[in-house]
Amino acid sequence: MNVTLEPGRAIVGDAALLGASVIGKARRGDERWVYLDVGVFNGLMETIAGFSYEVSTLAGGPRSDVVLAGPSCDSVDVIADSALLPELNVGDRVYFLNAGAYTLAYASHFNGWPPPVVHFLE
Numbered sequence: 001m002n003v004t005l006e007p008g009r010a011i012v013g014d015a016a017l018l019g020a021s022v023i024g025k026a027r028r029g030d031e032r033w034v035y036l037d038v039g040v041f042n043g044l045m046e047t048i049a050g051f052s053y054e055v056s057t058l059a060g061g062p063r064s065d066v067v068l069a070g071p072s073c074d075s076v077d078v079i080a081d082s083a084l085l086p087e088l089n090v091g092d093r094v095y096f097l098n099a100g101a102y103t104l105a106y107a108s109h110f111n112g113w114p115p116p117v118v119h120f121l122e
Contacts, residue, residue: 008101015100018043018053018116022092023071032066034088039070039077041110043103044096047079053096061086068094072111 005011024035040048047053055068063084070077088094096103107115 009098012100013098016103018096018099018103020094020096022088022090022094024090025088028067032064033069034066034085034094035069035071036079036094037071037113038116039072039079039113041072041074041077041108042070042113043099043107043116044070044079045106046102048076052080054098055080055083055085056095056097057085057088057092059086059088059092071113074111 018038020036020038022034023037026033026035038044044053063086065082066085066088067081068079068083068085070079085094104115104118109115
């Protein structure tokens with residue numbers, strides 16, 4: 001008997017992280033917006049269906065809610081409406097810790113932004 005198993009999120013979700021850089025910031029009314037060099041169309045497509053990633057950064061300081069958005073001008077390119085992060089600056093790194101499933105399968109060259117580059121570590 002053969003058993004077929006899809007290596008989905010339960011098996012490989014924590015097998016990879018996705019690193020992103022802050023490329024811009026804005027204040028829109030009472031909201032802080034942080035724009036990253038990766039977004040919905042570069043591998044984080046599942047966020048539009050409500051899936052949330054565990055987000056981390058090495059930046060310190062008090063944490064508050066921010067809206068995380070991708071690099072394109074598309075209004076759908078919002079990764080998280082509310083992510084608890086410290087004050088971030090352009091160039092700071094943000095990490096999506098549970099990006100081992102489906103992120104590359106969804107990634108495209110939308111609006112000229114390339115998919116993430118894969119690096120293997122042993």
